[in-house]
Amino acid sequence: MSVTTIQQVSAPFRRIDKAVLGIAGILAAIAAVSVPQAVDSVYFTLESLLGIAPFLLVAVGVAAYTDAAGVDRMIAQAFQGRAVLPMVALAALFGAMSPFCSCGVIPIIGALLAMGMPLPAVMxxxxxxxVMDPxxxxxxxxxxxTGFAVAKTFAAVGVGLFxxxxxMSLLRLGMFDNPLKGQVSCCGTSSVKGDKPVQWAFWRDEERRGRFGRTVWSNTLFLAKWLTLxxxxxxxxxAYLPPEMVGQWVGGDSLFAIPLASVVGAPAYLNGYAAIPTTAALMELGMAPGAAMSFMLAGAVTSIPAAIAVYALVRRPVFFAYLAFGFIGALVSGVGYQVFTG
Known part of the structure; x- marks a missing residue:
């Protein structure tokens, strides 16, 4: 078969959306193993999407408005030359108090970056x-x-600050310009585009109305399909990797318990609320406090579902930086808590 023929045959497959293909593949695999579980997974996904829908719609609406009205350009210019360090501290504090999970925060991040918010503060x-909310x-x-809860709150702020x-240091390398992927229209490759003035009542301009509608549609579709996945x-x-099973892997109080907890917790999803009774039981059975802290932090920040949503939104350097920061932050927090309680 010639190269031309191969390209012609593979062309339709390249046009298939990766997220849609992943959704179909996972559903088919679940149904092949257990049809009831496939039904449960569909219900779980729909309930999760409904729960996050208000945040998603607000984030998409704000991002589309700033884009159509030209506010993103004004915001980006306002941040130029400003001190980023106080913004990083405030962002970490606010993040520890906000009620967003690792997937639910994705639309908010897209809107903040689209408006020109500095990447260090967003990170x-x-x-x-x-990691934490009230x-x-x-x-x-x-x-x-209470002691563990207070420590976890400090860890949330500490990981965010870190x-x-x-x-801020890595930005000097020049790898993190235009952090959002270009396929997301509201998150274009630059927050500063064009020379048109800000028009707060953008709906009076036909071109801006069209831009607003296209941005809302494209971003809602983009975020919805990746969050569905x-x-x-x-x-x-x-269903198949319950917290109890994962917890058994990181039990004990050996020297390697904390690093192992970070490694296992990073990819393994552990819902923040479901993790509480499981972690409490493991600690009663002898799990080191530092290992428990690392496990909960890593699972909250860098789980596979969250990583998929992050990877769909931002470019690879930002994605890998996010994973690295989350893993290192969980590891250091666990060691620090172990030393403090030891």
């Missing part, structure tokens, strides 16, 4: 947000202990 918020603090204090400050994969991991 700080991004890393801190899934409701999780209360449940963690009741299920594991990621934001590290990103992430939630679907989450349902599979919860």
């Amino acid at each position: 700080a918020f991004w890393l801190a947000s899934p 409701e999780m603090f209360i449940l963690t204090a009741g299920g594991i202990g 990621g934001g400050l590290a990103m 992430a939630f679907l994969l989450e349902s599979v991991m919860l």
Whole structure:
């Protein structure tokens, strides 16, 4: 078969959306093993999408408005020359108090980057947000202990600060320009585009109205399909990789318990709320406090479902930096907590 023929045969497959292909493949695989589980996974995915829909719509609407009105250009210019360090600190603090999970924060991140928010501040918020929120603090204090909940809150802020400050240093390398992928129209390759003035009432301009509509549609479709894939994969991991099983791998208090907890917790999804009783039980059985901390942090920030959604949104250097910051932050927090409690 000639090269031309191969290209002609493979062309239709290259046009198939990767997210849609992944959704179909996962559903087919689940159905082949268990039809009831496939139905449960569909229901889980739909419920998760409905739960995140308000945040997604608000984020998409804000991003589309700033794009159509030209506000993103004004915001980007306002940030030029400003001190980023205070913004990183505030973003980490706000992230630790915000009620977003690792997947739910994705639309917010897209909107912030589209509006020209500096990447270090966004990274700080991004890393801190899934780790802790007020409701999780209360449940963690009741299920594991107030001391652990307070430490986890400090860890959330610390991981966010670490990621934001590290990103400030790495920006000098020039690898993180235009962090968002170009396929997301509201997150174009630059927040500063064109010389048109800001028009707050953009709906009076036919061209801007059209831009707003196209941006809302393309970004809603983009985020919805990738979040669908992430939630679907989450349902599979919860069904076939329960927290109890994963917890057994990282039990004990050996020297390697904390690094192992970070390694296992990073890809393994462990819902923040479901993790509380499991982690409490493991600690009663002898799991080291530092290992428990690393496991919960790594699972919250860099789980496979979250990684898929992140990879769809940002370019590879930002994606790998996010994973590295989350893993290192979980490891260091675990060691620090172990030393503090030891």
